Amino acid sequence: MKDIRQPSPHRSRGPGRLAALLLALLVMLGLSGGTTFAAADDARKPARPVSVPASAMDAVAAMQPSWNLGNTLDAIPNEGSWGNGQTTKATFDTIAASGFRSVRVPVTWTDHQSATAPYTIDATYMARVKQIVDWALADGLYVVLNVHHDSWMWVEKITTDHDNVMARFNSTWTQISTAFRDAPRTLVFEGINEPSFAGATDAQKSQYLRELQTSFRSVVRASGGTNASRLLSLTTPAGSPDQAYMNDLYTTITGLNDSQLIAQVHFYGWYPFSVNAAGGTHYDATAQKNTDDTFANMRSTFAARGIPVYVGEYGLLSYPDHFHPSRIERGEALKYYEHVNYAARTAGVTTALWDPFAYLNRDTLQWRDPALMDWIRSSWTTRSGTASFDKVYVPKSSPITAHSLTLNRNGTSFQGLWQGNTALVYGRDYTLAGAQLTFTTTGLTRLVGNRAYGVNTTVQARFSRGLPWNIDIVTQDTPVAANATGTNESFAIPTQYRGDDLAAMHSTYADGTTAGPLTWNPYQEFNRHFSPDYPNGAIVLTPEYLNALRDGETATLVFHFYSGATVTYRVTKSGTTVTGTVG
Secondary structure, eight states, X not given: OOSOOOOOTTSOOOOOOOOOHHHHHHHHTTSOOOOSOOOTTOOOOOOOOOOOOSSHHHHHHHTOSEEEOTTSTTSSSSTTTTSOOOOOHHHHHHHHHTTOOEEEEOOOOGGGBOSSTTOOBOHHHHHHHHHHHHHHHHTTOEEEEEOOTHHHHXXXXXXXXXXXXXXXXXXXXXXXXXXXXXXXXXXXXXOOSSOOOTTOOHHHHHHHHHHHHHHHHHHHHHTOGGGGSOOEEEEOGGGOOOHHHHHHHHXXXXXXXXXXXXEEEEEOOOHHHHHTOTTOOSOOHHHHHHHHXXXXXXXXXXXXXXXXXXXXXXXXXXXXXXXXXXXXXXXXXXXXXXXXXXXXXXXXXXXXXXXXXXXXXXTTTEESOHHHHHHHHHHTTOOOOEESOSEEEEETTSXXXXXXXXEEOTTOOEEEEEETTEEOOBTTTEEEETTEEEEOHHHHHHHHTTOOSEEEEEEEEEESSSOOEEEEEEEEOOOEEOOEEEETTBEEEEEEOTTOOEEEEEEEETTSOBOSSOTTOSBOOBTTTEEEETTTTEEEEOHXXXXXXXXTOOEEEEEEETTSOEEEEEEEEETTEEEEEEO
């Protein structure tokens, strides 16, 4: 991923960036069936030497699942610059104990390399990279080592400085190949991360990338030793799974006539959902189809034709975020992770979770959100049932009535509802008709208790396999906003949330055109353009949003909440003054 930075964890940060199915399933049978991750200090037997299959398809299948040591050696300028400190052997002990079988180690070499010929890499830095790689290999993990942010720092200048860029690229890989010449085949080389080419057309991108990757392979193979048969990962422009780019990568790989090549792409889901913009508040049919189609295309383009696929990065672009209000509703995020790894298993591809700092706390070596990791881990081997949403909103100002959700069984069978260790009673507390699960008036009356705003209780929908689906029973009413004044640099709308959660903001002028920096859709981007401040009872409009408004022209905002409630608000910017009124 490009330029995803995090200052010290103690400060706030800005919002960030195929083996056949049978073979993949056989490999994954060895994974633990449990769903709770081991702590960093769990006892582990010494890692046994890993025997790498001769077949690249089998080897990449054996790498599933994978994890990224993100924002670490790829940080600019130094390993600890983006808040993850210094990696230790214990990091990889934790990763191996948690069930991962491979790690991707992104490395940015630029600030540790001469910018002029012969482009020498600092010996101390190379030794540090080797130390980290060796620690991971010692834990029985496959390791994918690459050239990371160099892609946009200098490689992209190949369009205007071709010869110097090629010379530096070849020198970089000559030095890496020499340093790791005798490393075991569990070390995989990745030529370039998410390559970009300044000002290039698609045809030119293909030409430049083919030249780079062909040269990468030649340099590595010529260095001898284990490099003669080492697995090498080739990618597409920006790591995109766009079909035209994958077709071109297929042409490159088959043209090289090398059985030890891997196709690599990255996947962050349907963009509006991944960042919560343009109305992408749910993992809906459009987002699901994007996942299904993308992984099916990976399979048909590569895996079904004998070329293994490594999804070198996957996740969501703005989730999880432990430093800001969550852009993605939790249940919708869980559905995404569950589905992505199912799609990967079906396609027979290996997936590497991109972890810049959001999953593993690098200081404590504890998973920041163990329940989320349980869902990710479970999805490696099995499906879990879900529902159309993970909340039932019960209006406080109205009589309690029955409420329905739609079950997504995902091949499982529904086993019932539980509140803690107590089973809810079918017929009294809930009913089921096909996929429609209905909480009865009687059941909800008991579950909401004294009807205080917010989550009153959580029940579990349990299925025949996989993890249970949590459903929060929430008392709420339509939120209430108030008039406000402020400036283009600081403006907050006083808001009584009354148990509800903000989902989206629709922003238009009187003529119907979009108001705000996201010009192609009236639904602005969560956190970047607007953000809930739940502790202080406010909705914040960001300077980026306010400064994009037309001066003196009123913008009509419609705030959408996850209960389905909406609140209309009007904002006018006059110079540096901003006024807001309800309705």
